[in-house]
Amino acid sequence: MKLYNLLWWCLVYASLIHATHSGGHSYYKQAKAKLQSISKSYTRNTIYTLDNIDGNLYIPQFNNETKNYDQNISSELNPTPIELTSEVVPLLEQAISLNHTRAMVMLADLYLFGNYSMPTNYTRAKELYHQAVSLSANGHAYFMLGFIYSTGLFGEFEVNQKKANLYYQFGVENGDLNSLSVMAWRHNRGVDVPPNSTVGLEWLNEQQGQRGVNYDIRISDFNGGLYGDKMSETPSSIEVQSRVYSDLKSQLEEYSVNTNDQEFMAYYFQGLEGLKGDYFTPRNYTWAFEQFSECVQLGVDLYEHKNTHMSSVVRMFLSSCQARLAKMYLFGTGVPQNVTKAKELYDESLKVQSNAEALNDLGVIAERGLLGPANETEAVNYYVKAVKSKSHEAYRNLSLLLLKMSGGTPHSSEFRKDIFTNMKEAAYSGDIEALFHYGNYLQSGLSKYAEPDSEVTCPGTIQYYKIFIERLTQFFAPHLKYAFEELISGNFKNALVGYSIAAEQGFEPAQISAAYLLYQLQPLYSPSEAKTFNRDRVNLAIRYLERASKQGNDDATVLLGDLFSGSYTHPPNIPSPIDLDHERAFKFYRIASDRHSSHGAYKLGEMYEYGVGPSINNSIDYFMAKRYYDSSLQYKERFDLEKRATVSKSDFAGSGGYSKAHISLALLRLRIKYVFNKSAFKGNHESEGGWLNAFRKVKKNSNVASKEPVSKVDAHAEGKTYVNEQGVENYVEDYDIGDYLVISLTCMFFIIFFVQNIIRSIRRMRNNRQGNEDEDDDKRMEWQPVEF
């Protein structure tokens, strides 16, 4: 009887649970289906395109009351679909009332991210995440809670780093990848414990090595860089593939005027554009397939497989087109897979011209046995041939195949040296996957056979994993694409969420982007529309800038110095949201200067020249000022040379570079001060034998090291040979004397000019009196200033 009762209760209970659960679940499933249909019909209108974003990205004022940026274009441009609010949300709410946790997380996401133009409600989102994790563990919800507590959602809630750490930790324990990278960054600044890269590798293999567009960019680069147009020292993070291709195409076209050549070239580059896509145009495999097919067909039409009549340019592009088309057949991208067809095309391509890609892929066919039985010997032969043409894929494939043939135990293998060197070659030629394997090889100590002398350090090994992860932002920072899409739709609030998630995960460009959305004084402002800033948001911006600075971003470092020294000026009527701190400013300038930033050294020189800040006891030190101005000039010269050396990279805004006039001016100013205030220069350094001598000594002792490369580069650029250390010293002396000569010459020039002017005007006045009495009044005005 008792047993029967118990069983009965059990049944009732089980069915109850089932009822509530399945009830909730059916609502959830309906909501999900509805969302899917919305996602199919949802089209996004944008305010920015590739043509108008250049130098034009304007972040509006953030409104304290509406908790949004002051613009309402985005809600008009992309209205919320009615089904979303009238059907999806009620369905989810019903599921939630039956304690369905996945529904809670989904609705919370909608409220936080504002998918499909959903109006955001951060309060509700936070409640829902909390409710979800109170019922059952959920990695993503924990991660989002960690994010909410870490950022306070930009002034919406209290920041609480302890809670943030706790929730991120829960996220890690529940297998959330995003939490993992945040925690890795928090503990070790992302260096010592990278997230499990294996999963990234699996993802990359699923994409067939195509990682797509990299959205890990600094949005300030659209406006010429964080530090301002033409002033920034950090290279632009923005690279528009289609522009790179069109630049390349026009460069090549200059060399060959043959129309046939140009036709093949055009098809090839258009095909590549389709394969890669860029920020504004998604990849289009259909388009790519069409272009490569046209290219191949043109080859058949013009030459009917008689290869002898082709020009060398046609050969190059035709065989590349054939290999690309073959690859699309081989992997079934944009066309149903057909390995037979692929093989035919590869053979054709090799007949036109030997090319690494075709050889490598034939190796793949042989290795995987895609046509007939697998044949490792044949595969190795193909890879070796491809390696001779420097195919980074072939280096990697060869290394991996040799590893496989050694049964996965490289240390006892006869190929151990080849396994290592080939992978190293692949990693160094920019193969992303190879970075991962190379890191593994180093960790397992494989390098000792190939390079017995080189020392393997743990941080060195980790670096490869770190770069690997940074290259795979599409996988490790999945919110960056969303952030960019929201940005170009003018929805800056949502963009900020996306960028700051990636910023929390330690991606440096995202940190800059988030900081820029939070705090930016754009160069072009009129005082009437000067922006005001909320302290909470500015503090968060500073936090992100500091992190970016730690990762080596010089512009961020100098900007931080400017923020704390007050030279990042607000319009006078607006109080600065930052408490000035000259000591911190000094520290940042110092860091930048140590990293050979010209701006950093210049600002440091200014602090010494005017005696600003407790770090230098608020005392003027012209000696140090001169030293830093000189360094600034050197760094600037080197920077310009390096920039000229990399012109081929297609730049967005701000490719012009800035002039070094301000540094020369500061040096001149110092000289003049020296003339009028010699005592100030002697001061502390008198014992060392006067300012100039002391200065030379410092040059000799500490600056030779940093001067040498500059002179080397200089000499190289001018086609001269580099003179030794003695030469450097001479250079320093000449330099000082030369400067004084310039000053005195300038002075003389002005004096002569001035005297001549006076004489001339006196003469003319005499003429005037003698001759035309009714000379124009305004003409007489012209002489007046010199008259006295």
Ligand SMILES: *[C@@H]1O[C@H](CO)[C@@H](O)[C@H](O)[C@H]1NC(C)=O
């Ligand atoms: C939208 O912008 C216009 C003009 O900028 C302003 O008058 C209006 O109040 C704004 N609407 C909302 C809902 O913010």
Ligand SMILES: *[C@@H]1O[C@H](CO)[C@@H](O)[C@H](O)[C@H]1NC(C)=O
């Ligand atoms: C949902 O969960 C809460 C807290 O665990 C509980 O009090 C409530 O009764 C549950 N509701 C339903 C419909 O099961």
Ligand SMILES: *[C@@H]1O[C@H](CO)[C@@H](O)[C@H](O)[C@H]1NC(C)=O
């Ligand atoms: C909303 O967008 C975010 C960011 O892309 C994404 O992670 C999330 O899954 C989306 N949510 C829904 C319900 O589509």
Ligand SMILES: *[C@@H]1O[C@H](CO)[C@@H](O)[C@H](O)[C@H]1NC(C)=O
């Ligand atoms: C956001 O949600 C909270 C409750 O979670 C509600 O009180 C508030 O009215 C909502 N805000 C908006 C703008 O709908």
Ligand SMILES: *[C@@H]1O[C@H](CO)[C@@H](O)[C@H](O)[C@H]1NC(C)=O
């Ligand atoms: C990384 O992930 C892979 C596959 O998911 C797993 O086999 C491996 O054990 C993981 N490694 C670590 C260190 O967690």
Ligand SMILES: *[C@@H]1O[C@H](CO)[C@@H](O)[C@H](O)[C@H]1NC(C)=O
């Ligand atoms: C891709 O290219 C094809 C062929 O040119 C075109 O019809 C199609 O609209 C394109 N798709 C997209 C999404 O642009």
Ligand SMILES: *[C@@H]1O[C@H](CO)[C@@H](O)[C@H](O)[C@H]1NC(C)=O
């Ligand atoms: C694959 O290509 C070959 C050669 O071009 C052709 O004969 C065959 O019909 C194709 N197979 C399929 C499934 O389309």
Ligand SMILES: *[C@@H]1O[C@H](CO)[C@@H](O)[C@H](O)[C@H]1NC(C)=O
């Ligand atoms: C070899 O290279 C190709 C092309 O990059 C790649 O898709 C493939 O996965 C590599 N490895 C093997 C074992 O095929």
Ligand SMILES: *[C@@H]1O[C@H](CO)[C@@H](O)[C@H](O)[C@H]1NC(C)=O
């Ligand atoms: C594999 O290829 C090599 C050379 O390409 C050939 O000599 C050998 O017979 C092939 N082996 C098999 C099992 O087909």
Ligand SMILES: *[C@@H]1O[C@H](CO)[C@@H](O)[C@H](O)[C@H]1NC(C)=O
């Ligand atoms: C924003 O609003 C808060 C409270 O409403 C206020 O304390 C703060 O000063 C405001 N900030 C700005 C920049 O207007």
Ligand SMILES: *[C@@H]1O[C@H](CO)[C@@H](O)[C@H](O)[C@H]1NC(C)=O
């Ligand atoms: C600043 O003053 C303190 C105490 O007078 C002194 O110890 C220190 O060396 C000075 N620092 C500089 C940079 O002159």
Ligand SMILES: *[C@@H]1O[C@H](CO)[C@@H](O)[C@H](O)[C@H]1NC(C)=O
């Ligand atoms: C000369 O330099 C000292 C600082 O070393 C400064 O205090 C003084 O005002 C300067 N005198 C003139 C005339 O500029």
